[in-house]
Each structure stands twice: as C-alpha cells, then as structure tokens.
Amino acid sequence: xxxxxxxxxxxxxxDPDLITxxxxxxxxxxxxxxxxxxxxxxxxxxxxxxxxxxxxxxxxHEILFPMTSDKEVLDKSWDDAAHSILRVLETGEDxxxxxxxxxxxxxxxxxxxxxxxxxxxHVDVVTVPGVTAFSAAAAAAECPLGQGKExxxxxxxADDLEEMKRAVRSDGTVVLMxxxxxxxxxxxxxxxxxxxxxxVFVSRVGLKGERVVNDLRSMRLEAPDRGYLSTMIxxxxxxxxx
Amino acid sequence: xxxxxxxxxxxxxxDPDLITxxxxxxxxxxxxxxxxxxxxxxxxxxxxxxxxxxxxxxxxHEILFPMTSDKEVLDKSWDDAAHSILRVLETGEDxxxxxxxxxxxxxxxxxxxxxxxxxxxHVDVVTVPGVTAFSAAAAAAECPLGQGKExxxxxxxADDLEEMKRAVRSDGTVVLMxxxxxxxxxxxxxxxxxxxxxxVFVSRVGLKGERVVNDLRSMRLEAPDRGYLSTMIxxxxxxxxx
Numbered sequence: 001x002x003x004x005x006x007x008x009x010x011x012x013x014x015d016p017d018l019i020t021x022x023x024x025x026x027x028x029x030x031x032x033x034x035x036x037x038x039x040x041x042x043x044x045x046x047x048x049x050x051x052x053x054x055x056x057x058x059x060x061h062e063i064l065f066p067m068t069s070d071k072e073v074l075d076k077s078w079d080d081a082a083h084s085i086l087r088v089l090e091t092g093e094d095x096x097x098x099x100x101x102x103x104x105x106x107x108x109x110x111x112x113x114x115x116x117x118x119x120x121x122h123v124d125v126v127t128v129p130g131v132t133a134f135s136a137a138a139a140a141a142e143c144p145l146g147q148g149k150e151x152x153x154x155x156x157x158a159d160d161l162e163e164m165k166r167a168v169r170s171d172g173t174v175v176l177m178x179x180x181x182x183x184x185x186x187x188x189x190x191x192x193x194x195x196x197x198x199x200v201f202v203s204r205v206g207l208k209g210e211r212v213v214n215d216l217r218s219m220r221l222e223a224p225d226r227g228y229l230s231t232m233i234x235x236x237x238x239x240x241x242x
Numbered sequence: 243x244x245x246x247x248x249x250x251x252x253x254x255x256x257d258p259d260l261i262t263x264x265x266x267x268x269x270x271x272x273x274x275x276x277x278x279x280x281x282x283x284x285x286x287x288x289x290x291x292x293x294x295x296x297x298x299x300x301x302x303h304e305i306l307f308p309m310t311s312d313k314e315v316l317d318k319s320w321d322d323a324a325h326s327i328l329r330v331l332e333t334g335e336d337x338x339x340x341x342x343x344x345x346x347x348x349x350x351x352x353x354x355x356x357x358x359x360x361x362x363x364h365v366d367v368v369t370v371p372g373v374t375a376f377s378a379a380a381a382a383a384e385c386p387l388g389q390g391k392e393x394x395x396x397x398x399x400a401d402d403l404e405e406m407k408r409a410v411r412s413d414g415t416v417v418l419m420x421x422x423x424x425x426x427x428x429x430x431x432x433x434x435x436x437x438x439x440x441x442v443f444v445s446r447v448g449l450k451g452e453r454v455v456n457d458l459r460s461m462r463l464e465a466p467d468r469g470y471l472s473t474m475i476x477x478x479x480x481x482x483x484x
Contacts, residue, residue, distance in 0.1 A: 010377070017264035020373060025259065102373070104380040104387045105394070113384075127384060129377035131262060131344070135252070138346040139369035142355075145346045151405065152347070152396040156388055163393065 004089040006123065007096040008113060010103035010130020014229070015206025016049045018131045026128060027053040032088045032095040034081070036108045037062045046098040065108055074111070082115040089123060102130045106156045106177065134175045137202035137231040141212050146173055150236050158182035161189055168193045168234055176232040186232065190216060195234055203230035246331040248365065249338040250355060252345035252372020256471070257448025258291045260373045268370060269295040274330045274337040276323070278350045279304045288340040307350055316353070324357040331365060344372045348398045348419065376417045379444035379473040383454050388415055392478050400424035403431055409476075410435045416476040428474065432458060437476055445472035 007026045012018035027033065033054055037044040044062060054060065063081045066073055088095045099109040104127065116123055134154065138145045146152040151172035155164055158179055167174045168190065179186055190196050196216040203211045207229070213219045216232075249268045254260035269275065275296055279286040286304055296302065305323045308315055330337045341351040346369065358365055376396065380387045388394040393414035397406055400421055409416045410432065421428055432438050438458040445453045449471070455461045458474075 012262070013371075015264070017267065018262050018371065020254065020260050020262055021266065022257070022259035024263065102377045102380075102387070104377065104385070106388045106390075110386045110389050125384065127381035129255075129260065129373050129381040131371050131373055132377065135344045135346065135371035135374065138344075139252075139371040142367065142369060143346070144352045145344070146348045146396060146398055147352050148348075149399050149401055151398070151409070154388060154394040154396075156393070157391050159391055167393070 004094040006125045008103045008109045009128045012131040013133040013136040024053045030096040031058050034061045034097040036065050038067045078111050078115040102132045103127050136205045141200040143200050143233050158186045171238050173236050174234040179230050198235040200233050246336040248367045250345045250351045251370045254373040255375040255378040266295045272338040273300050276303045276339040278307050280309045320353050320357040344374045345369050378447045383442040385442050385475050400428045413480050415478050418474040440477040442475050
C-alpha cells in the first residue's frame, strides 16, 4: 500500500491573511493536522491562524514541545512526534505539520523532519514555504531589509552579544529574532554601538497588540513580556545617507 | 478629496500558489495594477503570476525598468513610475504595485517607494510581505536555512568575492541570490573554500524548468542563462555533523 505524504507548512507570521494559497489548499485536503504547542500557550497560535482552513472531519493532533533547552527532553518530544506522524502516514493517509513563519527558518519543523528521516529515510515529504516574521515586521515598519549590494544578516537569538556586535558593525542590515527576555540587554548593545536611531522594533506583528517603534531612542520598556514575538531590524550604517 | 492608497505587494517567488490571501484580496480590489517589466522579458513574470486575481475591469500599467546600472537612467525610470502612480492616487483610486518575492527584500519597490515619499511624504502606503525566493529554494531542496543559534547571511550579488568568502567561512548558513552570469565564478570560490559538498543550487523554483542540485560537486554547467532566477544555499560548516 502506498504510504501517505507529510506536508510541512510554513503558515506565515501570525496574520491569518498572510498564509499562502498553497498552504490553504494542502491544509484543507489533509485529514490529519499536526500543530506544535508549548506549555506556555493556552492555545496553539499556529492552530488559531489556520483553523478556518482545516476540514471539519480532520483530526487535529497537538504536539507538546516543552520550552526547554534540555536536549534529552527535546529529543524525546521530537521522537514522539515523528512516531505519531509515521503512524498516520503508514495508514496511507496524508498529514500536515503547521509551523509559524517559514518552514525552514528557525522552526521546530527542521528538527522534526530530521528525526523523521532518521526513522524512515524515504518517507514522502513536501515542504511549503511561508512568509517570515521579519518580512512582516519590515512591511509594518516600512523598513527595507536588503537593498543594492548590501548583505542581510539574520541573528536568531541575542545570546551571543559579540556576534550581535559584529553584525551591527557590518555594512549590511541586521535582523534580530527571538529577542524575548533579552530585550534590555539588546537595547544596551545597540546604544553602545550608537545604532539605536537606525533600529526599529516590531512585536506581535499582524496580531492583536501589534507594536511598532521606529526609532529606538524613544523606546520605553513597558511590560515584562514585551520581547515575546518580537523582531528588530537594524538598518545598515552605510544606507543612512542613501 | 481623500487620496488613494498604494499597496506594495510581494507576490512570492514564482509559483502562483505561493501568493498570500492578503495579496489576492488587495489585487482583486484594485482598479490600477502596476507591474515592473524589464526589456528582456517578453512578458512581466509578476503579471503572469497574479493575472488570475486581477479584476477584469482593472487597468494594468506595465512599468519598464531598464536592466542597467546607469544611476541616471534608473532614477528617471523610478521618477516616471512614481509620477504615474501619484496621478492615479490623486483621483482617489487605490493602486497596487506587484513585485516578485518579498516586498522589502532587494526589490524595485524599495526604490520606487523612496521616490514616491520624496515627491509626496505623506502618501498612504500599505506594504504586503511575500514569500522569498530563498525560502522556496530551501523548501524545494529540503535544506534548512537557519537552525539553533546559527546566523543566516543573505548575500544579494556575487560581485564582491571577498565578502562571499567571509560569509562562507562564517559559522552560519549563507544564501547567494541573483547569481546570474557569475555562476562560474561562484562555483570556483566555493571549490576554493572546500564548500561545494555543503552547497545546493536551485533555479526557476516553482516555475517551468525548475532545477535542484543538492551537491554542487556533481553540478555541470549547462547553458549560458543557467544562473538566471537562481539561488544557492551554503550550509554551515558547523552543522555538518549535526
């Protein structure tokens, strides 16, 4: 019997209208929809965005990915998820796995897929790309990401301050993702580098409570969760006089 | 009288199904659709992708952007385009401008918008982000763009070989865009850096004649136009043993 196909789908940054036609079609055709969920969420954001497109008879499988850096705990979660998906595919039915933003950009899907390929190297997988959070942030702030011959550097965490500094000192534009609780530290670095005036901050883009700050010299820290679902764009120092 | 709004729309990398719901809705609602066109194209690719969504009564304005690096010629093109769009907005009607990929990532739209803001600083503009060519290339080649704490560096042209080398030697993943006629030179650099085995090449992603090469050691140069609409992803050297 022919086994099913897994569709890994990037559903975009949060605005339900920033999903692609391809994602909508594939989601609607699948009878098994897998969505990641962290303990902190009362509800999966990915599920929320896609709900309108899920077939009424489809079975929704919420997969808990604990918010931890404990490799053993994470490995077990991915392993469990991969096995659940394989069980569906082995019945001949297709399944989709939904992930925020783009499917291959700092997503849980990457780890899940690696796990799946280890268990079943020849499983059929189709990946559907999506709009990234930084593209949506750039659009909301009217801030170009890359122009001319300038590079664009995406720094996924603010863990390594030295790497962040190197990027900010380069000739290109820099995107800082997953800032979270490190927001205060990031602002300090940007101040030290005299880059606050060329930096923008966008949080909860396309969602309730969206916030855009166009010049970080005027940014006031407001609440303890202010760095969640947020992106910063540091424009290139070179482009200032363009 | 209230003036119209310009919608700058990233329509995705080429596959007509990789357009967002938001783009479809906005395009369908506009009676004036502006599309960029280069002399080399017999038909605008952006127009081709979006044709199904354009209202039958809408007026399509093709704007010629000459394939040149002559700043004076380009400035005049953007200026003409900005004036044409302003003439529509002044009648109170909305207009949209379509651009391939994401609206703010190495697009003509960036320059057009700058021009427009110079002429009319307070014109109403809404930008709709889109799926980038590199996200689509990553999906087609099943090649993650960024994972864990590794940076992602987007290098838009292969003009500056030293910059390309620096990026390839870094710890992150590297995307090379707009390779065009420089493909042979790029392959030489990757060979010198011993990076061919961790590089993938995708051209015409989602279009007729799509080509995916997963290990560039096996890549044969095939035709003089082989670098057009192509993207390379150089996986991080660090990730090899992940």
